[in-house]
Amino acid sequence: MAEEFTVVPVAHVVGGRVEPTDDYWGGTRSIVRVDSGRFDEGAVVGLEDFSHIEVVFRFHLTDPTDLHPEPRRPRDNPAWPAGGIFAHRNMRRLNWLGVSRCRLLKVDGLDLHVEDLDAVDGTPVLDIKPWFVEMGPRGHVRQPDWPTEMLADYYASRQE
Template identity: 70%
Template sequence: MASETFSVEPVAHVIGGRTEPTDDYWGGTQAIIRIVDSKFPADATQGLEEFSHLEVVFRFHLTDPSDLHPGARAARDNPDWPAVGIFGHRNMRRLNWLGVSRCRLIKVDGLDLHVEDLDAVHGTPILDIKPWFTEFGPRGDVRQASWSHEMLTSYFADHQ
């Protein structure tokens, strides 16, 4: 396959909430996803209030582009956990610097989406917003590496 590149533009930005990315304690973090009003009419969010959760695609904008780790390494550089390749991680050190988060939708106020548990910081460019449909959740048995359960024990614990 030939190399392919493309550009995307933000549909929104995160306002408020956390200002620094951290590994844990995202629980209870509240922020606003402010949709770009010059690109979307007021009715772009119509009907969204019927959903409890959103799936949000964003760009890790604060990451050092030279801090790319495509090969295998231990998550959070913890020697007690096995080295896994980049596609076994969910961190920011990725070729396209994309993140995906599922967050609780608290309320819709025009083009402002008030959310909780979004693990993106103030100023983060949002590339897409979708309502969460349970039918798009995993089907069949779900399995996950044991080290990841240990690593994420405090990920959505209440913000400290």
Template identity: 80%
Template sequence: MAESYEVVPVAHVVGGRVEPTDDYWGGTRSIIRIDGERFTSDAVKGLDAFSHLEVVFRFHLTDPTDLNLGARRPRDNPDWPEVGTFGHRNMRRLNWLGVSRCRLLEVDGLDLHVEDLDAVDGTPVLDVKPWFAAMGPRGEVSEPEWPSVMLADYYAAPGER
């Protein structure tokens, strides 16, 4: 069942944070700079009509020895239940893939100015998609209590609390 794929970044994050942190991503502004060697401005035509993007990226700063493919407590908090690797959204993943939804502020050539992208300067971007509300969750959404508690400050502005 083991297969491998080569994935080439279509862009890189420029600016914003320089190191990953657990919280306070609110108001973080950065640029997704699309590779001008492979793409022209036609690649982003019409993208400015969307308010949000979905961005697939690689956690390029992850320590390869810091993987935990089994169960562990979120943020190592003893008050929260053990959750398997697929119950987490962090960087400790086998393929080091992250997915983020962010606000698109401006399209300037092949530079996508965004806010609240929780990827750091230099992050390889594997894909950019416009957010379609119709593609969001269907039906009632349920989750345990711990993610809401854990992420209460995730999109707070630095120094807000």
């Protein structure tokens, strides 16, 4: 079942944060700069009509030895239950892939100005997709209590 493939970034994050941290991503502004060597402005035509985009990126600052395939507690909090690697959304993943939905503020040439993207300066972006409401969850959404507790300040701004 092991299959390998090569993915080439389509863009990089410019600005915003320089270090990944657990909370206070709210209000963080950055630019997703599309690779002008591979794309022209035609690649982003129509994107300005969307309020949000999904950004698929690589956690490029992750220590490759910091993988934890065994169940572990979120943020090592003893009050929260242990879960396996696929029950978390953190950077400790085999392929180091992240997905973020962020606000698209404006399109300026191949620069996508965004807010609340939880990726740091220099992050390789592997794909960009407009957010369609119809592609969101269908039906009842359920989750345990711990993600709500853990993420209470994730998109808060530092000023709050």
